[in-house]
Amino acid sequence: MSSEQPLVLELRGITKRFPGVVANDGIDFDLRHGEVHALLGENGAGKSTLMNVLYGLYHPDEGEIRINGDSVRMSSPQEAIARGIGMVHQHFMLIPVMTVAENIVLASEPRHAGVLLDYAAARDRVRELATSFDFAIDPDAKIHDITVGQQQRVEILKALYRHADILILDEPTAVLTPQEAGELFGILRSLQEGGMSIIFITHKLNEVLDIADRITVLRRGKVVGTLPTEGATEEGLARLMVGREVLLTVEKEARAPGDPLLQVEGLHVRDDRGLEKVRDVSLDVRAGEIVAIAGVDGNGQTELIDALSGLRRIDAGRVLLAGKDVTRGTARKHFEEGLGHIPEDRQRRGLVLDFSIAENIALHDFRHPPASRLGWLFPRRLVDRGRRLIKEFDVRGGGPRTHAGALSGGNQQKVILAREIDRDPRVLIAAQPTRGLDVGAIEFVHRRLVEERDEGRAVLLVSLELEEVLSLADRILVIYEGEIVGEFPPTATEEELGIAMTGGGHQEAA
């Protein structure tokens, strides 16, 4: 951990563009031998893109990569592996039905007489590697039988098996429990002692201060600072990460909220893999108020919203909509009891892209008059309603018969808004409502949400954008690892929220 160690890796001026967005903009980054260098930034800051460039999965538009002084062209992961770079992806590249040993040796298998797979040799080598770095793993266990923490170790072993000197870990603790994270850190330290140089991608401030020797902060594709951990503070880092942006303020008068229209009590929800993602969450949203849930992506917001709209099973707890218990209800029931839901993935969940605007608007109501009667649909009425809403919500890019896939993102979102709001819901859940939208559309959405609140609806906003949260909300709840860890007034600072969002103020296992 001295600053005199040689550079094993240098990235100079890396630029990577995707259609319409510059993911990496002239990034300089270097790695010293035996250090842990953290790459810190919010979602969309460009961290993963940079590492994919390094690993050969993307080709940079500009810039240079040097390994131990030699300039290289990373044309593929194979080349990166050959040059000693190992990557532990956020979504593991492991084959569930195969064993640990099989996954590790895949494509570099030890052979018996040249033709047969020497499984025994594979098993032995895996054991050898694992014990030399002091962690226990069963080579014969199948991936789908072991825990996520152990799966991650398999990924690390994959890199070690291929003689990596540089290890990249992409948000490794996102899927771990606190104990597992602690164990991981122990492994990393032991690897470091063995001469491994490590790049650690994260958005969690406390971890960074714990494990890293140096920290580079990315924001919107650019490097905003590279500093040693010594002397860095969570507040300072939060400020760098989040930055001072123009706050999109919305005209908002204070209102006196009414009765609670959405009541959540002690909710426990699991994700598709069986991990508990919502841990004992309780909250209220009253009529005439906007409650925002702020948090970094992946802390349980998605599962919470799914549960509240009837799309995901609730393991324990209750949900009440305007006093009615809808805990066991289907999505249809929720909609009929007065829920409106603007989903976070408008193309996958919110719209049937091949349907026309009018048909999409009818998605919840097509079974009832006036859209239909006794099963017979009246397309003209759908079109009329579509035309009316297109005008009211200023949807551009087509008429009621244009199919939704032809609209831009902002206009698609307006269609969804129109659909949900026109149904006069009591409770409106808006999940990432301005994701991917341009400024004009964002302003429109914000205005409508405030209007709904003024009309006496209960609005639950889930957002990853702190400016949005601060400007819209009457109350702010911060979610971290499935729990509500704090409630803040709209006068809170971004740093305060940032710290709570990243687990700050918590002492994680050392």
Added chain:
Amino acid sequence: MSRFGERMPQGWKAVAWAGVAVGVLAALVVLPPIGFRNPVAPTIIGLIALTIGAGSFIRGERRVGAYAMTAGVAGFAIGYLATRSSVDKLDAVVIWGALFASTIRFATPLLFAALGGLFSERSGVVNIGLEGMMLMGSFFSIWGADVTGSWTLGVLIGLASGAVMGLIHAFFSITLRSDQIVGGTAINFLALGITSYLYVRIYGTQGTPSEGLSTIPDISLNFLYDIPPDRLGGFLGDALAGQDLFVWVGVALVFAVWIAVFKTPAGLRLRSVGEYPRAADTVGINVFLTRYAAVILSGILASAGGVYLALGFINSFEPNQTAGRGFIALAALIFGNWRPFGAAVACLLFGFSSALAKSLQEYSLSVSTLFEALPYVLTIIAVAGVIGRSTPPASIGKPYVKQ
């Protein structure tokens, strides 16, 4: 516990398999050579099997439990029907040695095609076109043997035709990323059209030559007849002594495929491509090449089934000779859970029902027809019985897009 001990099914799975055996017993008890003709026997034994199956099913072993229940019902039915027919008739139908020989003959084309399907599907490409590939092998092997006068060249030409079909399927499915099921259906159409067209053009109305056609030789194992005791020797002799070369190739192939797919690095890579192509890609495996190789190989193997059917079994060709066998092979593959030994057992099972159907013609033409539907019923049960578990290769049917 030894490796073998580890592989024995545990718990309810073992119980369920026992139930299957009991169900089979219900029928065997009535049939010769045991010939116990009281209908009470198959009823009770069948019920026991049914109960065992239901019990296992309820306790979570759904797949094999379903099999046991089916075996119980089927065993009871067969046993009961058998008690209703005369002993002579039964003896005429159930000549075990000949029945077994027939089973093997019917099963072998299925086996080749199923093993071919195994390679393709294990790499992630659905192959509904096994039927068409088989048909091509059938026709081209006969034509090849006819034209060149040698059965070896006939075989090679037949296999080549299968490889060509495999290449077409691979190109459309992998490179053009078209719908694999539609592509397979198209292959079947094309194969039928091409073989019928060429058949009419070359052989017209008189059919393929019956004399002088060089066919795949039989392997004579007459020493089997001399094995004591007399009954066993007789059975083994009837069953195995006169089988074709390809039959033995098929047997060897099952082992070879098992080793290749599960015990070699190439097999590991093949399976990784079928399960999670992205992961395979990131460790340097060429997904496209692997899939191409697998699909072409499946074409070769499927056509081998047709080659045996025409050049070894029937010794002639007529249009649409395969008559759906390719689909039965696909069913066998699924039934056998995409594993070579499982598929082989399924092929034997289906082969047995075909053989039984044939010998039942002695008994009743119509009942034998009904038996032909059995493989398909069994497959539906197999596919439906696999509840919750996703046993096919995880990424099957999804074209791979490199980013």
Added chain:
Amino acid sequence: MTTVNQQTPTPEEEEAQGALARYLHLQKAEGLLAPLITALLAFLIGGAVVFATTKSVPDVLQTYRAIFEGAGLDWFLPWNTCQDPCVPAIKLEQTLLVWVPLVLTGLAVAFAFRCGLFNIGGQGQYLAGAIASVIIAAELPLHVDLSPVPLVLLCMVAAMAAGAGLAAIAGFLKATVGAHEVITTIMLNWIVIWVGTYLFGFEGPLQNDQAKEIPVSNNIADGAKITQVGVWGHPDLQGLPWISLGVAFVALVIYSLLLNRTTLGYEVRAVGFNPEAARYGGISVARSYVLAMGIAGAFAGTAGALDVLGWKFRLDTTDFSSTIGFIGIAVALLGRNTALGVGLAALLFAALQTGTSTRNLDPEIFPPELATPLTIIIQGLIVLFVGADIVVLLLLRRLRRGRRAGAAA
């Protein structure tokens, strides 16, 4: 197991995507251009096959013309004068007779496709309908006296129910245990084929009471034959059971109405386009699967009934090796799952079928025994090209090249 993190699309990106989506949508659901080009391509290659046989280009053209005339399509040409008997008209009747079941089996596949399901079971559903109608029309009158109209109606209902029930099994299995409908429908096809062969084969329970030496069913009651009904339409085309044609047209209309004018159709289409959004909207995906398959099966079953009541009048075991259900797949694919498309595609395939049959094709120009396999080859090529959406691919490539050039500028 997701792919590498993608950035969320910006407004400009989405605009570009929108234009592409618009284009693709046009090609997918409404374009007539792509099917036309596909068919043309297939005929070209078919022509190459003919060329390989006849070794002369004029013969290729002659062959296609002969097929055209064999189908009776020259009856539509204004310069065609008809003597008595009007040969083209007779051939056209045959074409239309084949058109009817092809439309229905095509609709059976198309309707399921609209719900995102691949219904390969059209063959079995067709046969189930045929069997049901033979049972009602041939066996029932032996026990119960029924006048023609209720008898025919009962037949149709039974046939639809049989087809629907069979298909619904596959839909149910998919909805509950996720069993792939391709496998289950193929299996069900073969089960029906063998059950049917059993029923009407030698010593089968429903074999003909008089003619015990042929594996055939009883003849249907005269009252059930729908050729006896009325005389209308063009004087030349009197050999046709007009009811069948009518049913086919009505089926096309019902198909279109169901999909576009009912809440059921809305649900089916939503599930077919985006099951996740449908679920989010409160639609039961499982229910849609079962209903879609059931309706599809009903279409195919009707085809079976019409053939039996219209001209077959009985079933024999060779009927069970027909391929009408499979051609229905090609019809639906070529017709892009729309009513108009299916109608036209069915006409094309029907024309191909009758145009190349032994009776109709002039053997001087092209041997008819070769013509039937040729048809199958052409059908296979059409299915192959449609499956690859080859036309869309070629056009897409050109579009992408254009965009890339624009973006780099």
